[in-house]
Amino acid sequence: MIISVVKEIKDKENRVALTPAGAKSLAQSGHKVRIESSAGTGAGFTDKDYINAGAEIVNTAAAWDTDLILKVKEPQQQEHPCLKNNILFTYLHLAGVAPALTDNLVKAKTTAIAYETVEDQDGQFPLLAPMSAIAGNMAALVGAYYLAKINGGKGIQPGRILSTRHGKVMVLGDGVVGQHAAMTADGIGANVFLFGKSDSKLKSLSATTPNTIQFVESDEAHIMQHLRDTDLLIGAVLVAGSRAPHLVTEEMVKEMQPGSVIVDVSIDQGGCIETSHVTTHSDPVFVKHDVIHYCVSNMPGAYPRTATLALTDETLPYVIRLANEGISALQKDHAFAKGVNTYQGFITNKAVAESLGKSELLREFSAL
Numbered sequence: 001m002i003i004s005v006v007k008e009i010k011d012k013e014n015r016v017a018l019t020p021a022g023a024k025s026l027a028q029s030g031h032k033v034r035i036e037s038s039a040g041t042g043a044g045f046t047d048k049d050y051i052n053a054g055a056e057i058v059n060t061a062a063a064w065d066t067d068l069i070l071k072v073k074e075p076q077q078q079e080h081p082c083l084k085n086n087i088l089f090t091y092l093h094l095a096g097v098a099p100a101l102t103d104n105l106v107k108a109k110t111t112a113i114a115y116e117t118v119e120d121q122d123g124q125f126p127l128l129a130p131m132s133a134i135a136g137n138m139a140a141l142v143g144a145y146y147l148a149k150i151n152g153g154k155g156i157q158p159g160r161i162l163s164t165r166h167g168k169v170m171v172l173g174d175g176v177v178g179q180h181a182a183m184t185a186d187g188i189g190a191n192v193f194l195f196g197k198s199d200s201k202l203k204s205l206s207a208t209t210p211n212t213i214q215f216v217e218s219d220e221a222h223i224m225q226h227l228r229d230t231d232l233l234i235g236a237v238l239v240a241g242s243r244a245p246h247l248v249t250e251e252m253v254k255e256m257q258p259g260s261v262i263v264d265v266s267i268d269q270g271g272c273i274e275t276s277h278v279t280t281h282s283d284p285v286f287v288k289h290d291v292i293h294y295c296v297s298n299m300p301g302a303y304p305r306t307a308t309l310a311l312t313d314e315t316l317p318y319v320i321r322l323a324n325e326g327i328s329a330l331q332k333d334h335a336f337a338k339g340v341n342t343y344q345g346f347i348t349n350k351a352v353a354e355s356l357g358k359s360e361l362l363r364e365f366s367a368l
Contacts, residue, residue: 001323002032004066007039010073012281014042014304017070019312020053027054031323036063043304083108091115095243095355096269105342118339130310134300136180139263143232146261154259156231160189173236181234235264237272241351246274258290267295340365
């Protein structure tokens with residue numbers, strides 16, 4: 001199989017979908033590996049590193065003309081004309097981006113496999129987890145940065161000052177993002193409140209996390225109760241494949257104190273804060289109702305070396321299976337097949353189809 005890695009063009013996106021070590025594994029298995037020129041530069045991997053691993057350096061057109069395309073982020077608008085009837089393996093977040101991408105994937109009959117909806121045998125999301133962990137860690141730190149008065153915030157430093165904890169951090173969502181955000185905020189000494197829907201999960205987490213993290217049942221009354229004096233609100237809600245629900249309305253945001261900060265990590269799925277909209281690393285924040293909003297949709301791209309290594313560790317076994325077996329790898333593995341979002345001109349993920357109002361295009365992957 002011919003496997004290509006294309007260079008990311010999203011704003012300040014320096015991750016790359018395959019390390020040289022990963023390219024070497026594929027090449028040694030008899031596959032032809034193409035790397036778009038300078039695709040790995042931002043993550044610290046040179047074209048020479050890939051050549052030494054057995055890969056071929058190609059231009060943009062050649063990278064897209066392949067059997068299997070590996071990316072990190074969803075194809076940007078200027079890349080839509082490059083879509084073909086082949087396999088695309090990347091983060092897609094179709095429910096959270098403009099419907100034009102889904103339309104073009106369907107039109108091109110692309111087999112689009114989303115990292116974020118691939119499951120393992122336990123129903124977890126192994127390819128989403130490493131980036132969620134990085135984003136969670138980053139959410140606490142970037143939130144603390146913007147709370148500084150010189151950065152427009154209220155001047156509260158979330159952290160331990162000698163023996164006293166300062167700053168209130170509220171984390172909505174107890175998945176990988178939420179847990180990492182809470183642990184990082186707790187580690188610097190903030191007062192942390194972690195919200196979740198499952199009472200049994202919250203009890204389980206309370207047994208394995210520091211007793212300084214306070215767990216709260218996530219409902220409108222509790223959210224409103226805590227929001228008024230929260231310094232940093234972190235949105236970490238995930239409904240696999242679907243658009244994130246708005247757990248915090250615009251009226252709730254108006255109740256927050258001026259200079260407070262929102263970091264909406266859920267923004268790649270539409271955001272869980274009603275006032276959120278997508279921002280970029282070049283222009284990361286905006287102010288709404290005197291509250292700073294940070295809503296960058298590719299947060300882990302700020303740490304491309306770490307993110308690329310962590311991502312490839314998880315994706316490479318799946319890439320090897322696709323390279324060796326093609327579509328049959330998906331047909332044999334129901335959990336892997338849950339990653340298929342579009343196939344042969346149809347949408348194959350129910351949550352995506354319903355979120356975009358395109359249920360007429362929905363078909364089960366196994367039936368096609």
